[in-house]
Amino acid sequence: MPISRHLVDIHQHPPRWRRWPETEAIIEALTSDGGxxxxVGGCVRDSLLGIVTEDIDIATDLxxxxxxxxxxKANITAIPTGIEHGTVTAVMGKKHFEITTLRVDTKGHGRHADVAFTLDWQQDAERRDFTFNALYLDPAGHLVDPVGGLADLKVGYVRFIGNARARIREDRLRVLRYFRFYARFGADNPDKDALQACANFASELGNLSVERVQKELMLLLAAEDPYPALVLMSETGVLEALVGPVDLQKLKRLLSLNIESDAVQRFAVLLKGNQKSLHSMADKLRFSNKQKERISVMCAGQVTENMSPQDRNIALYQLGPLGFVDQTLMRWVDEGSQYDLTPYLEDAARWxxxxxxxxxxxxxxxxxxxxEALGRLLKQMEACWIASGFKLSKAALIREFLPDA
Structure with missing residues (x-):
C-alpha cells in the first residue's frame, strides 16, 4: 500500500519565504503594471513537505x-542571467529570486531546448519535467495544480509530465534528475515507463555537460538514503554509463553504519575506493582541486584497524580531522561492520x-x-616531537638538535 504523506497547508501556514518583505517587494514590482x-517548482514542492528552502522561483506572464x-523601476537589482530563455534574477540584499517568463519548448536538442514565450499557464506547466515540479502558488496563497503533482507528491511518486521518453529526448539530463528526485522523494514505487525510458537513453548521456552531470550526481549522493535510487540507476545501465564499475554493496555498508557521511565519501566508496579510478573520474567530472586533494588523502591508507590511541593522535595530526575521518570510514567499509571504529571518530570529534x-x-x-638545511632540521625536530606524543618542549628540542647552541 503506498505511503500517504502529510502535506503542509501552505495557504493556512505560509512558508517563511512567503513572508519576507523582499518577496512582497518583488510581487509588487511585477504586478504593479498588470503582470x-x-x-513555482521546488519552493512550492518543498514547502508542502515542510522543507525549509530559500531558492525561490517565480513564473510570470511578463x-x-x-x-x-x-x-x-522599483530599484531592485535585476540580472539577465538567462534572458534568452526568459530568466531574470532579482537580487535584494542576500535574497535571490529567479523570475522566468511563461514559455513553451519549440525544439529540443538533447541538452537544452529552444523556447517561445506564452501567456498560457497550462503550456508552461506541461513543458516542465516532473508533476510535482509544476505546482504553482499564487500571491493569495492558492495552490494551482495543472498536471496532478499534488497527488504524486503525497504518495512519493516521481512521474514525468506526459511521455517520459519524449521529455528525456528534449533534455537527456532528465535521466539523472529522475533518479535524483527519486532518491529525495520516491517511496519505493518507481515508475516503470520512466525506468524504461531512462534505460533507453543510458548510452546517450556522454554528450551532457560534465558540470551538470557532476552536480546531479553529487546532489543524488547527498540524499538521506541514495541507495535505492542508485540500484535503479545500475539496473537501467545509467550508473555504469556515467562512472564505470561500481560497488553498491560497499556503499550499502557505509550507509548501514549509521554514521553521517557526505557525497564525496559516498562517491569514493561507490567507486570501490580505487585511487586510480577515483582520480580519473574526478578529473572527468571536473571536481574542484580541493575535492581531488581530499580524495587523494581519503585513499592514502594511513588509518588502519587496531591503532593505539597515540598512533591515532599522530594520524590526526598528520591528516587533520577530516582526512582522518575519511580514512576511518573507508577502512571501516573495507573491513566490514564487525569492526567498531567508533573510538576513532570520537577521537576526531574532540581533537x-x-x-x-x-x-x-x-x-x-x-x-x-x-x-634548505634549516627546513630539513625543522622537519626532523617535528618528527621527533610527534614521536614523543607531542610532549617535547622547545627547550628540549633545541638541546637535542642544537646541543652547541
Missing part, C-alpha cells in the same frame, strides 16, 4: 524586457591539534643560516 505571477523594466613549539625564527636565533 501576473506565481511561485516578457523578460518588461520584467527587467519593472524591477529597475585539538597541538602546536609544534619550534619555528624557523628559533633556529635563526640559535645561529642557523636560512636555507
Amino acid at each position: 501576473s505571477v506565481r511561485f 516578457l523578460p524586457d518588461k520584467v527587467l523594466k519593472q524591477l529597475e 585539538t591539534a597541538p602546536v609544534f613549539p619550534v619555528n624557523g625564527g628559533d633556529l635563526l636565533a640559535h645561529g642557523m643560516a636560512e636555507g
Whole structure:
C-alpha cells in the first residue's frame, strides 16, 4: 500500500519565504503594471513537505524586457542571467529570486531546448519535467495544480509530465534528475515507463555537460538514503554509463553504519575506493582541486584497524580531522561492520591539534643560516616531537638538535 504523506497547508501556514518583505517587494514590482505571477517548482514542492528552502522561483506572464523594466523601476537589482530563455534574477540584499517568463519548448536538442514565450499557464506547466515540479502558488496563497503533482507528491511518486521518453529526448539530463528526485522523494514505487525510458537513453548521456552531470550526481549522493535510487540507476545501465564499475554493496555498508557521511565519501566508496579510478573520474567530472586533494588523502591508507590511541593522535595530526575521518570510514567499509571504529571518530570529534613549539625564527636565533638545511632540521625536530606524543618542549628540542647552541 503506498505511503500517504502529510502535506503542509501552505495557504493556512505560509512558508517563511512567503513572508519576507523582499518577496512582497518583488510581487509588487511585477504586478504593479498588470503582470501576473506565481511561485513555482521546488519552493512550492518543498514547502508542502515542510522543507525549509530559500531558492525561490517565480513564473510570470511578463516578457523578460518588461520584467527587467519593472524591477529597475522599483530599484531592485535585476540580472539577465538567462534572458534568452526568459530568466531574470532579482537580487535584494542576500535574497535571490529567479523570475522566468511563461514559455513553451519549440525544439529540443538533447541538452537544452529552444523556447517561445506564452501567456498560457497550462503550456508552461506541461513543458516542465516532473508533476510535482509544476505546482504553482499564487500571491493569495492558492495552490494551482495543472498536471496532478499534488497527488504524486503525497504518495512519493516521481512521474514525468506526459511521455517520459519524449521529455528525456528534449533534455537527456532528465535521466539523472529522475533518479535524483527519486532518491529525495520516491517511496519505493518507481515508475516503470520512466525506468524504461531512462534505460533507453543510458548510452546517450556522454554528450551532457560534465558540470551538470557532476552536480546531479553529487546532489543524488547527498540524499538521506541514495541507495535505492542508485540500484535503479545500475539496473537501467545509467550508473555504469556515467562512472564505470561500481560497488553498491560497499556503499550499502557505509550507509548501514549509521554514521553521517557526505557525497564525496559516498562517491569514493561507490567507486570501490580505487585511487586510480577515483582520480580519473574526478578529473572527468571536473571536481574542484580541493575535492581531488581530499580524495587523494581519503585513499592514502594511513588509518588502519587496531591503532593505539597515540598512533591515532599522530594520524590526526598528520591528516587533520577530516582526512582522518575519511580514512576511518573507508577502512571501516573495507573491513566490514564487525569492526567498531567508533573510538576513532570520537577521537576526531574532540581533537585539538597541538602546536609544534619550534619555528624557523628559533633556529635563526640559535645561529642557523636560512636555507634548505634549516627546513630539513625543522622537519626532523617535528618528527621527533610527534614521536614523543607531542610532549617535547622547545627547550628540549633545541638541546637535542642544537646541543652547541
